Every structure is written in structure tokens, then in C-alpha cells.
Amino acid sequence: MNQREKEEYLREYALLKQKGKPFFPYAVAKDAVMMVVVMVVIIAMSIVLGAELGPKADPTTTTYVPRPEWYFFFLFELLRVIKPPELVPFATIGVPTICMIMLFLLPFIDRGPERRPERRPIATLAGILVIFSMGYLTYLGAAAGSPNLIEMEVAPEYEQGKVVVAQSGCLACHKIGENGGDLGPHLTEIGAVLDKGAIRRTLDNPTAPMPSFASLPEDKKTAMVEFLASLKGEDEGRTQNDSGKEG
Ligand code: HEC
Known part of the structure; x- marks a missing residue:
């Protein structure tokens, strides 16, 4: 000025x-x-109208996968997109903190008297970019589907097993493809490590903290075992017509 x-x-x-x-x-x-x-x-x-209360919290559940409120979907999505673990704190704490500090400092950085958006191209562009990327990440986070979803192409005969595994809460502890947690071993290539019998024994008689799935209906368990045994890593075994229906 x-x-x-x-x-x-x-x-x-x-x-x-x-x-x-x-x-x-x-x-x-x-x-x-x-x-x-x-x-x-x-x-x-x-x-x-009252407030909607969800189902009563169950402190013994091992299969609950927490989801953030919708207005945190963008952070949640950022966490999902950033894969290397050493970058996660930077992306989820560092970047938002830097943005907040910039926002605080804005009146000191931008001393121009202009108020019209088109005369402040940098601020306008930055604002649009931030809003756009938060909107896009929120959309992705919302569309990411429930965490009870395995995003993996499988041959049609394993589709049912994939759904059963996804909905049984295994992803709370196990990673399959891109989805799931790290508490238990990754199952992406479990078919190459364990045969069907061993997988079934693990389900019936697991080592703690894995809960037992012995009470699962027989048809579901079979579908689950078929699917898991088909996971042999890098494409092979996933789409190829695995003739092994023994187990
Ligand atoms: C509460 C967490 C948890 C849940 C839920 C869970 N698991 Fe596990 N699972 C584990 C842990 C931990 C191990 C490793 C146990 C050990 O040390 O032997 C394991 C081991 C396994 C193994 C053996 C892996 C190997 O490499 O030897 C298989 C197969 C398996 N789980 C499948 C499943 C399936 C299928 C489901 C869902 C139906 C499931 N798990 C649910 C925690 C869990």
C-alpha cells in the first residue's frame, strides 16, 4: 500500500x-x-427430533473398524493414499499444521490493499486449490467404501469368499491387497504359504489375539478358505483357474 x-x-x-x-x-x-x-x-x-444413537458400543469386539466423521474424510483419505509409514505423520499432522500456520500468517504475508479475488491471483488460486483438493479427498474418502471391502480382482469362483472374508472383519487385523490393518500377518499371498487345510485349522483354532471363526457356517468357511488359498501373490493364482478344489 x-x-x-x-x-x-x-x-x-x-x-x-x-x-x-x-x-x-x-x-x-x-x-x-x-x-x-x-x-x-x-x-x-x-x-x-432427538439425536441418533448408534448401536451400543461393544468393548469385546475385535472386528470393529472405526470410520471418521464425514468432515474428516479428507484426512482419512490422505492417510490411506500415503503408503510409506514414515510419511504418514508428516501428511496427517505436518501438512495440516503448516496450512494452519500459513492461514495465521496470511495477514502479515499478504499486505496488499486489494480485496477483489481476481486482483489477488495467488491467494485466490491457493484457496481454490485447497478447497478443491479437500473436496476431492472427501469424495474419495466417502466413496472408498466400507473398510469391510477388499479391492482386488478375483476370478468369479472366489468372489463369494472374498465377500465373506471382507465382511467377517479380518481386515481389522490383516492386510489383503491394499486394504486392512497390520496387527496380524499380511494375507495377500497366504495361499503360497498355507494350504487349505492349514488355513481352515487357523480359522477354527487360531492363536490369540485372533478370534476363532469355528462357529462360522460351513458354506461361508469353505468359500473363505477357497478364496484365501487362491491368494498366491502377483496375479498368478488369483485369476488362473485353480483346479485344486481338494482341501
Ligand atoms: C483381532 C485380530 C485378528 C482378526 C480379526 C483376524 N486375525 Fe487372523 N491372525 C491374527 C494374528 C495376530 C495372527 C498371527 C497369530 C500367530 O502368531 O500365530 C493371525 C493369523 C492368521 C492366519 C495365519 C497366517 C500365517 O501366516 O500363518 C490366517 C490364515 C488368518 N489369521 C486368517 C484370518 C481370517 C480369514 C480372518 C477373518 C475371518 C482373521 N484372520 C481375523 C489376528 C487376527
């Missing part, structure tokens, strides 16, 4: 100030009224 602009601005400001009303009590009173209205609406809605 140069000297002339500054004087012009101050003159304009003095004129406007004469015409206006003081912040206290006028604006404060209006704000207070609006605050009361909003509070009354919230109280009325919570009395009339």
Missing part, C-alpha cells in the same frame, strides 16, 4: 465512521439476539 492509497483509505474510513453506528451496543445486541435464536432452534430440534 503506498502513501496515496493509505491516505485515501483513511479518508474514506473517517467518512464511513461518521455515518455508522458504534459496534457496542448495536452490533453486539444484534449478535446476541441471533445467538439466542440459534440456541433456541438447536434446543427445539434436539427435543423434537
Whole structure:
């Protein structure tokens, strides 16, 4: 802002100030009224509509996979997209912190008097980019499907087993392809390590902390074992027509 602009601005400001009303009590009173209205609406809605409560929390569950609220989907998605573990803290804590600090510093960095968006191309572009990428990540996070989903191409005969495994909560502890956790061993190539009999024995009689799946209906268990035994790593075995139906 140069000297002339500054004087012009101050003159304009003095004129406007004469015409206006003081912040206290006028604006404060209006704000207070609006605050009361909003509070009354919230109280009325919570009395009339009530809050939705999910099912009662089960502290013994081992298969619960937490999902964030929708407004955290972008962070959640960032966590999913960033694969190398050493980058995860940077992406999920570092990047948002840097953005917050930048936001705080913005008035000190950008001292220009311009307010029109088209005259502030850098700020406008940065703002649009941030909103766009958060929107896109939120969409991806929402569309990522439930964590009870295995995103892997399998031959049609293993499709059912894939669904059973996905829905049985194995992903809470096991990684299959891109999905799942790290508590238990990765199962992406389990078919190359264990045969069907061994997989079935693990399900019936696992080592803690893995829960037993002995009570699973027989047809589901068979489908599950068929699918897992077909996972032999790099494509081979996944699509090829595995003739081994013994087990
Ligand atoms: C609470 C976490 C948890 C859940 C849920 C779970 N597992 Fe496990 N699983 C483990 C752990 C931990 C091990 C390793 C146990 C050990 O040390 O022998 C394991 C081992 C296995 C193994 C043997 C792996 C190997 O390399 O020897 C198989 C197969 C297996 N799990 C399949 C499943 C399937 C299928 C499901 C879902 C129906 C499932 N697991 C659910 C934790 C879990």
C-alpha cells in the first residue's frame, strides 16, 4: 500500500465512521439476539427430533473398524493414499499444521490493499486449490467404501469368499491387497504359504489375539478358505483357474 492509497483509505474510513453506528451496543445486541435464536432452534430440534444413537458400543469386539466423521474424510483419505509409514505423520499432522500456520500468517504475508479475488491471483488460486483438493479427498474418502471391502480382482469362483472374508472383519487385523490393518500377518499371498487345510485349522483354532471363526457356517468357511488359498501373490493364482478344489 503506498502513501496515496493509505491516505485515501483513511479518508474514506473517517467518512464511513461518521455515518455508522458504534459496534457496542448495536452490533453486539444484534449478535446476541441471533445467538439466542440459534440456541433456541438447536434446543427445539434436539427435543423434537432427538439425536441418533448408534448401536451400543461393544468393548469385546475385535472386528470393529472405526470410520471418521464425514468432515474428516479428507484426512482419512490422505492417510490411506500415503503408503510409506514414515510419511504418514508428516501428511496427517505436518501438512495440516503448516496450512494452519500459513492461514495465521496470511495477514502479515499478504499486505496488499486489494480485496477483489481476481486482483489477488495467488491467494485466490491457493484457496481454490485447497478447497478443491479437500473436496476431492472427501469424495474419495466417502466413496472408498466400507473398510469391510477388499479391492482386488478375483476370478468369479472366489468372489463369494472374498465377500465373506471382507465382511467377517479380518481386515481389522490383516492386510489383503491394499486394504486392512497390520496387527496380524499380511494375507495377500497366504495361499503360497498355507494350504487349505492349514488355513481352515487357523480359522477354527487360531492363536490369540485372533478370534476363532469355528462357529462360522460351513458354506461361508469353505468359500473363505477357497478364496484365501487362491491368494498366491502377483496375479498368478488369483485369476488362473485353480483346479485344486481338494482341501
Ligand atoms: C483381532 C485380530 C485378528 C482378526 C480379526 C483376524 N486375525 Fe487372523 N491372525 C491374527 C494374528 C495376530 C495372527 C498371527 C497369530 C500367530 O502368531 O500365530 C493371525 C493369523 C492368521 C492366519 C495365519 C497366517 C500365517 O501366516 O500363518 C490366517 C490364515 C488368518 N489369521 C486368517 C484370518 C481370517 C480369514 C480372518 C477373518 C475371518 C482373521 N484372520 C481375523 C489376528 C487376527
